[in-house]
Amino acid sequence: TCESLMEGAVVLRQFALAETDQLLAGIRQVTAQAPLRQMKTPGGHTMSVAMSCCGEQGWVTDSRGYRYQPEDPVSDQPWPAMPEALYRFAGRAADAAGFPGFEPDSCLINCYRPGAKMGLHQDRDEQDFSQPIVSVSLGLPVVFQFGGLKRNERPIKVPLAHGDVVVWGGPARLRYHGVLTLKAGEHPLTGACRYNLTFRRAR
Template sequence: MQQQSDFFLSTDQDEQLAIGPGAFCFKGAIIQDGVEIIRAVNDVVAKAEFRHLITPGGRRMSVAMSNCGRQGWVSDHAGYRYQTTDPLTGNAWPVMPRILLATAQSLAARAGFGNFNPDVCLINRYRAGDRMGLHQDRDEGNVTAPIVSLSLGLPATFIWGGLQRSGPTQRFILEHGDAVVWGGEDRLRFHGVAPLKAGEHPLTKDCRINITFRQTGSLDTCR
């Protein structure tokens, strides 16, 4: 049986908390840029609308997703993968907004991961009851680059596991403006999000927006 411990990180803003040798939570790190970041997300979604992807096994994901950048993460009966075009429109994914790229690179550097050049920006929209099961981010090909994750809107319970799905997990609350970066020996940790509780946030209304940055190769430039 999987062991689980619940704990809650301090809500003090601008606090850096180590949650692993190569993993950090930056409390309130993006609050000041929240409005501009959400504006950038809205611009992306106007071109590549939110959609509920289908897993290879035929299950509809509860979380709605979009992408921007050189590639986007997609899932359907053919499997999980990255591709350069939006399957709904056949167009290239929207260019990654400058504010998003700059925020991701700044946070990665703050966590000790320089030269981070994400070519994928996955945008997830959670509403009440939506969840993300335990998983590893391992489709990138390059697992030497970190993952950078931003949280805006409603709070969510982040599930932080180990390198085995069946290993013990810890849970903590990610609030509006928090960011998490993990890489190095923590890069392939299992992680997920518990079902979102209903609520209302002045910036995102009834939802939580999670923005995740990934680097699929050794890239010198990003779109």
């Protein structure tokens, strides 16, 4: 099923369900080379979400700021290549949501453990905001917050479960959003974890 949250945001419920094995295998492959790590914000806080990346560009944060870069700062080596299954999946999801021709050069892997959250923010480190973002939820469920173009607009709450995919584009691309604190739980495929794959065109 396909629901429209607000203009430009499309929820594809369980769109990834038939492919979770390949997606999780891709996560395992990438994180074996580029381990999940909790990065520091420019303000000096440690993020509660553990992250890794694959593709030509990886999103990083440290005392110098937020940015994309081609190397993993932990290894100083290029990020692992984006597994074909992940790249193809992102393109199919974007197509299904009405954004044909999506060619992501970056996939951020977010790992939320119980207690982890992501505060309201905009994704604006990318060069071209006309490109959509594809987000895949795997494992434990969470409540997503979907706000406006200004931080002070009250966000709506959207529950996201294993296999759900959301595509954000057009007028939704720069909306504030966040993830509420992950509750304790066990998922048969991921254990005590929610993974989110965020596919973006950074350059």
